[in-house]
Amino acid sequence: MTEMDSTATPPRMAEVHVETAVGPKDSELSRREVVFDVQGLEVLYAGVPALTGVSLKIHKNAVTAFIGPSGCGKSTFIRCFNRMNDLIPSACVEGTILYHGADLYGSEVDPVEVRKLIGMVFQKPNPFPKSIFDNIAFGPRVLGWNKGLAERVEQALRRAALWDEVKDRLKESALSLSGGQQQRLCIARALSVEPEVILMDEPASALDPISTHRIEDLMDELKQQYTIVIVTHNMQQAARVADMTAFFSVEVDEDDGRRTGILVEYDLTQKIFTKPGDQRTEDYVTGRFG
Amino acid sequence: MSSDAFRLRSRSRGDRTRGVVFQALLLLSLAIGFVTLGVLLFDVLRRGIPYLDATLLTKPPSASPEEAGARPAILATIYMMGILLLTVVPIGVGTAIYLEEYANKERWYNRLLDLNIQNLAAVPSIVYGILGLAFLVRGLGLGRVLLAGALILTLLVLPTVIVSAREAIRAVPDSIRQGGYALGATQWQVIWRQVLPSAIPGIATGSILALARAIGETAPLILVGALTYVSFNPTLMGPFTALPIQIYQYISRPQDEFKLIAAAAIIVLLAILLTMNAFAIWLRNRYQKRW
Numbered sequence: 001m002t003e004m005d006s007t008a009t010p011p012r013m014a015e016v017h018v019e020t021a022v023g024p025k026d027s028e029l030s031r032r033e034v035v036f037d038v039q040g041l042e043v044l045y046a047g048v049p050a051l052t053g054v055s056l057k058i059h060k061n062a063v064t065a066f067i068g069p070s071g072c073g074k075s076t077f078i079r080c081f082n083r084m085n086d087l088i089p090s091a092c093v094e095g096t097i098l099y100h101g102a103d104l105y106g107s108e109v110d111p112v113e114v115r116k117l118i119g120m121v122f123q124k125p126n127p128f129p130k131s132i133f134d135n136i137a138f139g140p141r142v143l144g145w146n147k148g149l150a151e152r153v154e155q156a157l158r159r160a161a162l163w164d165e166v167k168d169r170l171k172e173s174a175l176s177l178s179g180g181q182q183q184r185l186c187i188a189r190a191l192s193v194e195p196e197v198i199l200m201d202e203p204a205s206a207l208d209p210i211s212t213h214r215i216e217d218l219m220d221e222l223k224q225q226y227t228i229v230i231v232t233h234n235m236q237q238a239a240r241v242a243d244m245t246a247f248f249s250v251e252v253d254e255d256d257g258r259r260t261g262i263l264v265e266y267d268l269t270q271k272i273f274t275k276p277g278d279q280r281t282e283d284y285v286t287g288r289f290g
Numbered sequence: 291m292s293s294d295a296f297r298l299r300s301r302s303r304g305d306r307t308r309g310v311v312f313q314a315l316l317l318l319s320l321a322i323g324f325v326t327l328g329v330l331l332f333d334v335l336r337r338g339i340p341y342l343d344a345t346l347l348t349k350p351p352s353a354s355p356e357e358a359g360a361r362p363a364i365l366a367t368i369y370m371m372g373i374l375l376l377t378v379v380p381i382g383v384g385t386a387i388y389l390e391e392y393a394n395k396e397r398w399y400n401r402l403l404d405l406n407i408q409n410l411a412a413v414p415s416i417v418y419g420i421l422g423l424a425f426l427v428r429g430l431g432l433g434r435v436l437l438a439g440a441l442i443l444t445l446l447v448l449p450t451v452i453v454s455a456r457e458a459i460r461a462v463p464d465s466i467r468q469g470g471y472a473l474g475a476t477q478w479q480v481i482w483r484q485v486l487p488s489a490i491p492g493i494a495t496g497s498i499l500a501l502a503r504a505i506g507e508t509a510p511l512i513l514v515g516a517l518t519y520v521s522f523n524p525t526l527m528g529p530f531t532a533l534p535i536q537i538y539q540y541i542s543r544p545q546d547e548f549k550l551i552a553a554a555a556i557i558v559l560l561a562i563l564l565t566m567n568a569f570a571i572w573l574r575n576r577y578q579k580r581w
Contacts, residue, residue, distance in 0.1 A: 087471065089394050116474025126465035129488060139473035142483070186469070193473055 029243060029268065033060040035197060035227045036081060036104075041095035043076050043085065051076050051261040054095070056246055063219055063228045065238035065269065068248030069284070073261025074231045075123075077248070078199050080104075081229065082118040083111040116143065119190035123202040125182035127174035127189075132166050135174045135185060139193040152192060159225075160188035161218055180211025187218065191226075198222065200230040204237065216241050235285055238269065245269040247281045334560075338553030346554050350521040351536070355547030360555045363536035366436060366524040367505060367562070370532065373440035374447070374504055379497050381444070382451030386493075389452075390459040391481055411449035418446045419513030427514050434515025436530035442510050447500040454496020458489040491577035498570040502563050508534040533559050 036058040043051045051073030058064050066074040076085070083104065085091040097104040104114060128135050136153040145152065153170075157163040162184045166177070174185055183203060190198055200219075204212040219228055219241050232238050238245050246266040250259050265272065265281045276282045349359030385407075393400040422442030432438045462485050470480035516531050519539065524530040531539075533555060540552035 082472065084468065084471065087468070089396065112471075112474055112476050115472055120468075120472035122465060122468065122472075124465060126463075126469040128466060128469065128484060138470070138475075138483070142470075142473065142475040142479045189469075189473065 029059050029062060032062065034058070035060050035100065036229075037096075037098040037101075039096040039098070041077070041080065041093070041097060043073065043080060044092045044094070045088070046090040047092075048258065049260050051248075054263045056263065056266045058227065058229060059244065060227050061223055061225075062243040063223050063230060063241050064244045064246070065242035066229070066231045066246050066248060067233075067235055067238045067284075068261070068264075069250060070233075071259055071261070072248035072250050074248045075201055076261065078201055078229060078231050081197070081199055082115045082120050084115075084120065086111050116193050117195055118197040118199060119193065119195035120199045120201065121183070121186050121190055121203045124206050125179060125186050127177070127182050127185055129173070129175060131171050132174050132177070132185065133170040136189050136192050139189060143193060156188040156192040157185075159191050159222070160184045161214065161221075162188055178211070180207050180214060183207060183211065183215060184218065187215075187222075191222075195226065197227045197229065200228065202231050202233060205233055212237070235273075239273050242269045245272040247272060247276075247278075247284060249280055249284070334553045334556050337550050338555075338557045341550050341554035342557055343554075346551065346558070351519060351539075352521075355545060355551060358540075358548065358551055360533065360536045360540075360551075360558070362520045362522060362524055363531045363533045363555070364558060366439075366520075366530040367533040367559075369436060369524060369526070369530075370440040370443060371501055371505060373437070373526075374443055374501055375497075377441070377444040378448055378451050378500065379493075382448055382497070382500075383455045383493055385448075385452045386455035386459055387481060387486075390456050391477070391485065407449050407452055411453060415446055415507055416509045416513065418442055419510030421445070422510060422514040433527075434517075434529060435527045436524050437526050438514045439511050439516055439530060439532065442514050443504040443507060446507065446510060447504045450500040450503065451497050454500070455489070455493045458492025458496065459485060461492060462488045491573055495570045495574045498566050498573070502566045502570075505563060505566075506534055506559070508532070508538065511535060 034057045038054055038056050038058075041051070041054040042049055054077060066077060068074050079085045080093055080097060081104070085093055093105060099114075099118075103109070128138060130138070133153055136156050137149055140146070140149060140152050154163060154167075157166060162181060165181060166185075169176075174182065177185060183206075187198070187203075204215045207215065216237065219230070222228060223243075230238075230242065244266070245268075247264045248261050249264045251262050252259055265276060265278045267277070271277075272281060273285050276285060282288075345357070346359045347364065348361055349357060350362050351360065352358040389400070389404065389407075393403075395401065395404075419442065422438060422445070426432050426438040426441055427434055432441075466484050466488065467480050470484045471477075475483070511532050512535065515529075516535050517529050520529060520531040537552045537555045537559070540548045540555065543549075
């Protein structure tokens with residue numbers, strides 16, 4: 001990966017929103033290592049901006065949540081971190097995301113390597129139509145890590161708190177698991193390639209409350225070793241699991257009615273939910289809007 | 291009569307009659323197809339079964355009905371199906387993978403390709419025959435050989451295989467691809483280890499059905515020079531005939547016995563066809579994926 005001088009980027013949009021894109025001040029979190037430094041990010045679909053002017057820093061070994069109403073671009077945003085938007089031909093990402101100081105969108109960066117280091121769990125559990133074992137083993141296998149595969153699979157399943165439930169049925173189809181188990185399987189699968197960051201795009205929105213609770217507990221444990229970024233619709237969930245919360249909203253253009261996502265406020269979760277600095281955030285977290 | 295009882299009666303006799311007539315017409319259309327097929331089958335079986343014996347399967351054609359068989363034609367048909375499998379499946383599946391996984395569908399040339407493949411599937415088989423005569427037999431100088439016949443059948447059913455393989459590939463949910471990419475798999479790994487294994491039942495079914503179509507083709511083979519009388523085993527680069535052509539040749543002979551031998555050969559052709567279709571249905575049911 002290329003080391004890139006962060007001052008060389010012209011964060012045009014960052015300047016516009018610079019006062020809203022603040023991080024935590026004077027907190028223990030703010031002194032932690034920065035994993036992602038987003039500067040003036042804009043995402044366009046077929047030339048139309050879906051998300052614009054986002055600048056924020058994501059800290060190591062913390063859970064960072066993105067909340068906001070539908071269409072605010074939070075899912076679009078999380079997909080920028082592992083370059084999943086590259087798979088959509090019409091999508092275009094502008095601005096900068098620095099990953100430990102290196103430009104994630106630099107010309108020498110291979111998106112395949114990015115996705116190995118920065119794992120992802122999707123909204124709907126998406127186990128492969130294979131056995132439980134083969135689901136977890138897929139990642140290590142494509143990377144050519146064939147030694148100690150069984151131990152690696154066990155370790156990933158243990159970390160995802162699924163081992164005890166599936167250890168006697170590793171050869172069974174992953175599709176025979178319940179929805180909550182499938183999602184923990186997908187988390188274990190993401191852990192199997194030893195990522196540093198795990199992105200979760202509404203990981204519990206298709207699950208029942210008990211399964212949701214287990215996933216939330218898991219996030220709390222996983223943040224000891226990993227950096228977690230989560231998109232959620234559920235404000236209580238963000239309040240329960242996240243150390244930092246970013247609130248996104250939709251701005252409607254008065255002339256052509258175009259809807260563009262913007263970052264309204266980013267701060268410690270506690271602050272966002274108790275004394276938000278922006279009226280729009282307050283309206284949202286108190287349920288007056290969205 | 292009370293008004294309630296009146297309300298429960300049919301609106302008019304005409305309405306009811308129209309309904310019955312409509313249903314009868316539907317049944318009639320169904321019957322036309324089925325009865326015709328049934329009569330044909332019955333007729334073929336009644337005539338052909340007595341002649342369906344070892345002679346038919348093992349002897350070459352002959353001038354005397356007692357000696358006449360269809361071994362060269364049956365063998366040639368089997369050879370051609372084998373070659374067809376080796377050519378049409380890799381080319382067809384390769385094309386389908388490219389169009390579904392790599393081609394940017396917003397580009398005009400990819401849309402043009404797409405449209406053309408669908409059109410190709412509707413081109414009459416005789417046109418393919420002319421193409422084969424011009425380019426394979428004469429242009430490439432292959433001559434009137436079995437390979438030329440197999441290659442022209444390849445071109446004939448290629449669009450069908452491409453279309454069915456594309457449908458099978460498209461049926462694999464995007465979430466599976468995304469799951470693979472999110473683990474750091476390359477596009478090649480995602481296609482080879484996730485998409486193709488999931489699409490194989492659909493691809494296999496489509497390919498077999500395409501082969502079943504090719505097995506009954508006569509016109510393009512006649513144009514690339516399949517002979518009607520071949521008394522020796524076919525070779526790749528030698529003259530050949532095929533089962534449908536052999537059947538046609540027997541029927542056009544004056545002696546009645548040959549028409550019965552033709553009926554027996556039709557049974558062989560039908561048996562091969564039905565076996566292939568049954569295998570396709572079995573494959574589809576056995577490996578059908580539920581997401």
